[in-house]
Amino acid sequence: MTEAIQVVVGGVALGAVYFLLGAGVSLVFGQSRIVNFAHGQFLVIAGFTAWAVARSGVPLLVSLLVGVVVVGILAYILERFLLRRVINNPFTAFLISLGIFLILEQAVVSIWGPAPEQLSSPVSGSWSIGDVTIPKTTPVLIGAAAIIGVVLAVIIRRSRMGRMIRASAEDAYASQYSGINVSLVRSVAFVGGSAVAGLAGVLLALEYPINPSAGETYLITGFVVALMGGLGSLGGAAVGGLVLALAETVGQAYGAGQWVSGIGVALLVLVLIVRPEGLFTKFTGAITEAQTVLVGASGRLGSGRVRQVGVVGTIAVVLFILPLLGLGASTLNVLEVALIFGIVAYSIALLYRLTGLLSFGSGAFMGVGAFSCAIFAGSWHWDFWLSLVVTLALCGVLGAVLGVVLSRTRGLYFLIITFALADGVALIEQNISITGGASGLTMTTNFGSIFGITFGSGESIYYLSAVVLGLVTLAIFVISRSKFGQRAQTIRENERLGASLGVGPVGYIVAAFAISSVIAGLGGVLYLYQDLAVTPGLFTALATVSLPLMVILGGVLSPSGPLVGAFIIMLVPYLLNFNADAETYVYGVIIIVVMLGAQSGVVPYVDNLSARLVGLLKGGHQPMGTRRPAGALAGPPGLEMGDSLSPDSRLNGRAASPALEKK
Amino acid sequence: MSANSVVADNRLLAVDQVSSGYVKGVRTINRCSLTVDEGEIVGVLGANNAGKTTLIRTITGSLPVWEGTVELGGTDVSGETAERITRRGVGVALEGRRIFGSLTVEENLLLPAPSKGHRSKRGGSRKTDRERRRQLLADIYEVMPDLWRHRTSSGQALSGGQQQMLAIGRALMVEPKLLILDEPSLGLSPRFTEHVVDLLRSINDRYQMAILMAEQLVWIASEVSSKVYVMDGGRLGDARPRGTWNEQDLSNAYLGERGDDREVGE
Numbered sequence: 001m002t003e004a005i006q007v008v009v010g011g012v013a014l015g016a017v018y019f020l021l022g023a024g025v026s027l028v029f030g031q032s033r034i035v036n037f038a039h040g041q042f043l044v045i046a047g048f049t050a051w052a053v054a055r056s057g058v059p060l061l062v063s064l065l066v067g068v069v070v071v072g073i074l075a076y077i078l079e080r081f082l083l084r085r086v087i088n089n090p091f092t093a094f095l096i097s098l099g100i101f102l103i104l105e106q107a108v109v110s111i112w113g114p115a116p117e118q119l120s121s122p123v124s125g126s127w128s129i130g131d132v133t134i135p136k137t138t139p140v141l142i143g144a145a146a147i148i149g150v151v152l153a154v155i156i157r158r159s160r161m162g163r164m165i166r167a168s169a170e171d172a173y174a175s176q177y178s179g180i181n182v183s184l185v186r187s188v189a190f191v192g193g194s195a196v197a198g199l200a201g202v203l204l205a206l207e208y209p210i211n212p213s214a215g216e217t218y219l220i221t222g223f224v225v226a227l228m229g230g231l232g233s234l235g236g237a238a239v240g241g242l243v244l245a246l247a248e249t250v251g252q253a254y255g256a257g258q259w260v261s262g263i264g265v266a267l268l269v270l271v272l273i274v275r276p277e278g279l280f281t282k283f284t285g286a287i288t289e290a291q292t293v294l295v296g297a298s299g300r301l302g303s304g305r306v307r308q309v310g311v312v313g314t315i316a317v318v319l320f321i322l323p324l325l326g327l328g329a330s331t332l333n334v335l336e337v338a339l340i341f342g343i344v345a346y347s348i349a350l351l352y353r354l355t356g357l358l359s360f361g362s363g364a365f366m367g368v369g370a371f372s373c374a375i376f377a378g379s380w381h382w383d384f385w386l387s388l389v390v391t392l393a394l395c396g397v398l399g400a401v402l403g404v405v406l407s408r409t410r411g412l413y414f415l416i417i418t419f420a421l422a423d424g425v426a427l428i429e430q431n432i433s434i435t436g437g438a439s440g441l442t443m444t445t446n447f448g449s450i451f452g453i454t455f456g457s458g459e460s461i462y463y464l465s466a467v468v469l470g471l472v473t474l475a476i477f478v479i480s481r482s483k484f485g486q487r488a489q490t491i492r493e494n495e496r497l498g499a500s501l502g503v504g505p506v507g508y509i510v511a512a513f514a515i516s517s518v519i520a521g522l523g524g525v526l527y528l529y530q531d532l533a534v535t536p537g538l539f540t541a542l543a544t545v546s547l548p549l550m551v552i553l554g555g556v557l558s559p560s561g562p563l564v565g566a567f568i569i570m571l572v573p574y575l576l577n578f579n580a581d582a583e584t585y586v587y588g589v590i591i592i593v594v595m596l597g598a599q600s601g602v603v604p605y606v607d608n609l610s611a612r613l614v615g616l617l618k619g620g621h622q623p624m625g626t627r628r629p630a631g632a633l634a635g636p637p638g639l640e641m642g643d644s645l646s647p648d649s650r651l652n653g654r655a656a657s658p659a660l661e662k663k
Numbered sequence: 664m665s666a667n668s669v670v671a672d673n674r675l676l677a678v679d680q681v682s683s684g685y686v687k688g689v690r691t692i693n694r695c696s697l698t699v700d701e702g703e704i705v706g707v708l709g710a711n712n713a714g715k716t717t718l719i720r721t722i723t724g725s726l727p728v729w730e731g732t733v734e735l736g737g738t739d740v741s742g743e744t745a746e747r748i749t750r751r752g753v754g755v756a757l758e759g760r761r762i763f764g765s766l767t768v769e770e771n772l773l774l775p776a777p778s779k780g781h782r783s784k785r786g787g788s789r790k791t792d793r794e795r796r797r798q799l800l801a802d803i804y805e806v807m808p809d810l811w812r813h814r815t816s817s818g819q820a821l822s823g824g825q826q827q828m829l830a831i832g833r834a835l836m837v838e839p840k841l842l843i844l845d846e847p848s849l850g851l852s853p854r855f856t857e858h859v860v861d862l863l864r865s866i867n868d869r870y871q872m873a874i875l876m877a878e879q880l881v882w883i884a885s886e887v888s889s890k891v892y893v894m895d896g897g898r899l900g901d902a903r904p905r906g907t908w909n910e911q912d913l914s915n916a917y918l919g920e921r922g923d924d925r926e927v928g929e
Contacts, residue, residue: 176749
């Protein structure tokens with residue numbers, strides 16, 4: 001009994017922090033329409049700044065304030081100089097924030113080291129009531145969260161700024177006609193929501209040590225809380241925070257410690273199935289927006305196909321020649337891995353092309369593929385080909401199941417769930433015995449032989465991967481051009497139109513998921529035989545961020561985009577011979593620069609550029625509407641606002657820059 | 664033609680040879696000119712796709728002015744944002760009404776800030792500002808008792824006609840010198856449409872407020888307007904002062920013959 005009370009008290013204190021996290025996310029996403037990947041990292045930065053300032057002898061309260069203010073300023077700079085430029089395209093904004101996150105996370109580790117830190121609180125010690133011990137910080141935490149919650153509610157519900165924030169979030173175009181400066185109001189919401197994350201950070205640091213690289217975990221927690229409660233509902237965030245925190249502390253206390261990190265997403269999936277709009281959503285408009293806001297691009301494979309085929313052909317020749325140049329073993333290894341990730345990148349691109357959904361969960365299927373094959377062929381000594389077939393079938397079935405669950409979701413839900421998927425699979429891999437626990441599995445047998453060729457050495461796996469990559473590319477081309485692919489793309493471009501033509505989305509989404517998962521699983525199997533070993537979580541960190549990045553970077557709708565992206569991501573840091581820290585910074589900067597400069601990816605950008613160059617050389621005029629005018633961002637405000645907020649562009653984030661999709 | 668050759672003292676809005684559109688190089692509206700004097704009601708008549716909404720978007724700053732000028736009270740406002748033009752004293756009731764469903768009726772009305780023009784003219788303190796707005800709100804409730812009755816319910820809960828009232832009321836809270844309406848009759852029952860027309864007339868009487876109205880229904884425009892422009896294929900005809908037309912003329916003007924080279928926008 002006393003233990004139960006103890007657990008509940010701990011849960012409520014944690015719940016207070018979770019509430020603030022969720023409220024911050026709700027404010028930032030619900031009102032400024034930016035999915036800020038760095039949101040959780042703001043919490044970490046506030047905590048660490050306060051810790052560092054307090055350590056230098058500054059009074060605690062002042063240090064806490066400094067932590068929050070630093071985050072506020074940081075948020076303002078990011079919004080003003082980076083995110084605002086791409087506000088028309090929430091998806092691009094999200095990816096830029098991903099780049100910011102990578103840089104900030106690395107910066108915290110570089111400045112303050114990788115160890116978790118905790119503020120030394122003046123209200124140290126604890127009360128003992130019977131056998132229950134309550135840390136004296138607990139009431140501080142709960143009280144502070146309650147006060148902040150009330151203040152936020154009053155601002156949003158009662159103040160003029162609150163009205164303007166709600167109006168701008170609902171209909172930016174109409175808001176202008178009430179004389180509202182929409183971009184200013186959005187800045188306020190963004191900075192305010194980020195500052196709330198900062199508050200959560202300094203409060204958290206009072207009672208718990210903060211891990212410098214836990215920003216991603218806090219982000220997911222914040223989104224789970226906000227979505228569970230219903231976006232825009234403070235009460236919902238409070239209940240969501242409390243439920244999640246209690247579930248986690250209870251799980252921790254009663255022997256499910258290793259599963260705790262999966263509870264949040266499991267709860268979210270549950271809520272999604274039972275009540276997709278969140279538990280406490282009053283206004284349904286917000287959630288439709290939340291569900292559609294990240295469904296991005298339009299445009300199909302179109303003109304320029306001849307040029308694209310040329311590019312793919314050139315790549316094939318280069319790939320064939322590369323190993324003959326006498327590269328070192330380590331270089332060949334990097335090339336192999338790039339090829340394998342390229343295959344998985346194509347699986348993401350295919351899913352995106354067919355459904356308009358960008359999955360962050362391919363790493364999970366790489367893991368399933370690698371581990372299943374290792375178990376079947378390695379541990380159980382099945383025939384290789386049988387193992388391969390069963391593995392791929394398993395991936396397909398799991399993908400289809402996931403497709404059924406996720407076909408109900410769009411945008412933010414989809415993002416968070418697929419994002420957490422790889423973590424979830426890694427969690428399972430670590431905690432069941434069949435996968436070899438933390439150390440994973442090693443292989444003693446090789447990939448099966450084809451036409452008498454055995455695939456053991458580096459070079460043979462390299463060529464095998466290249467051939468598989470070629471086949472996958474071909475398959476994607478065929479699928480995209482098939483009746484199935486055409487119909488799926490119709491749905492992607494306009495679900496309602498598709499429905500009116502009798503093309504329902506669910507079946508297509510499920511099928512697309514299954515195909516994509518099989519390809520990702522195949523990538524996992526190749527990775528297994530390339531390395532002859534597989535460990536839990538191998539694909540998690542790498543895959544969740546790097547893989548979608550490769551796709552976006554290269555150009556998601558471009559035939560050669562994913563491969564080019566994979567080579568850039570894998571080769572640039574290797575060739576420049578960076579250490580791991582610098583590599584992270586480079587990733588971050590690459591993402592931001594590319595997303596600011598070439599939103600549809602490097603390949604279409606270069607393509608477009610060369611087309612314009614050719615046009616210039618021929619003396620003709622440039623193709624119309626292929627790029628926004630150079631000065632568009634800095635142009636007269638009337639032009640910018642008009643573009644960005646016209647009702648048409650609200651319906652489809654990309655419509656504001658039609659140029660970037662069409663060639 | 665040059666609409667501005669003789670500039671009247673009481674000229675409020677002067678749109679001169681304005682072109683704009685959505686896709687680069689395609690003029691959805693082409694060299695449009697119109698004027699609105701103080702206290703005047705002006706109608707722009709046109710069928711669907713004639714370019715009425717595009718014209719209003721361009722005048723009010725949510726589409727860029729590609730060429731020509733938009734002058735408001737003698738000041739060139741081409742290139743200003745919709746937010747700034749609104750604050751200069753232009754109230755717009757948008758096509759499709761676009762009520763904020765997540766706000767209550769009263770919150771919808773309290774959203775707009777008082778326009779700059781009024782502030783500087785009266786030089787009032789914040790307190791008289793607030794006083795004046797309270798009076799304005801009371802006036803709006805008086806003219807539109809439905810809004811008073813539903814003031815605490817969500818904007819979503821209103822009927823189409825009530826939403827149109829709210830849209831007009833919200834535009835009035837800007838304290839406009841010029842009220843712009845984009846198809847106020849859209850989606851309303853004939854009876855309610857008459858109600859809206861009466862309302863516009865009384866607003867015009869009460870505040871001496873100029874009104875620019877884009878409409879498809881000929882009778883609305885012809886009943887209240889002191890002059891009418893016919894719009895077709897993105898082009899605006901010459902001004903037709905009251906007395907130079909009857910409803911039949913106007914119907915013929917835009918339902919009759921059309922140019923074949925229409926550039927369709929919207």
